[in-house]
Amino acid sequence: MPTVFDFKKLRRLITIYGVVQVVLVGLLIYTALIFQAGLTADGKGFLFTKSIIATLLMQLAFFYPIYKFGSREAGLAVDSLQSGLTPAELKSLRNKRLVGDVVKSAVFCFFVVFAWKVPSSNVSAAKFFLSMIFFNFILTYLCYFQCFNFAAKKIMKEKNSSP
Numbered sequence: 001m002p003t004v005f006d007f008k009k010l011r012r013l014i015t016i017y018g019v020v021q022v023v024l025v026g027l028l029i030y031t032a033l034i035f036q037a038g039l040t041a042d043g044k045g046f047l048f049t050k051s052i053i054a055t056l057l058m059q060l061a062f063f064y065p066i067y068k069f070g071s072r073e074a075g076l077a078v079d080s081l082q083s084g085l086t087p088a089e090l091k092s093l094r095n096k097r098l099v100g101d102v103v104k105s106a107v108f109c110f111f112v113v114f115a116w117k118v119p120s121s122n123v124s125a126a127k128f129f130l131s132m133i134f135f136n137f138i139l140t141y142l143c144y145f146q147c148f149n150f151a152a153k154k155i156m157k158e159k160n161s162s163p
Helices: 008-041 045-080 087-116 123-161
Strands: none
Touching: 008 045, 008 123, 045 087, 045 123, 087 123
């Protein structure tokens, strides 16, 4: 008997993640404008450019782990939609998804604590580090959502075309 998947729930999640991506891009643009204006007003506009370059380099380093994590999460999401799973299999998938949720929460807490602990003695330096933190935070989650959606669509396509 062939394995049957009901992708309705996953399609909704992909749509929600698409909307979240649009909101994150808007937030990224808004924060970039705020930090650019703040650093330019301090006469340190070059720090904004340096924060963008540093952020892009960090995101380049983060991309592969984020892609692997997003692909893993998408695989778990698709596997959990399989019909006829035993209670033990459902529990195993639920535990794996819970680990993923803990990792996502830990990354969120890391960025919050990191932003909270930026020293405010030098205003321009604080704005520089805060801009890098905010940009990396937004781009990390944006990258995760894009990788998840890409991997989920790819896996769904493979599952639909398999006999």
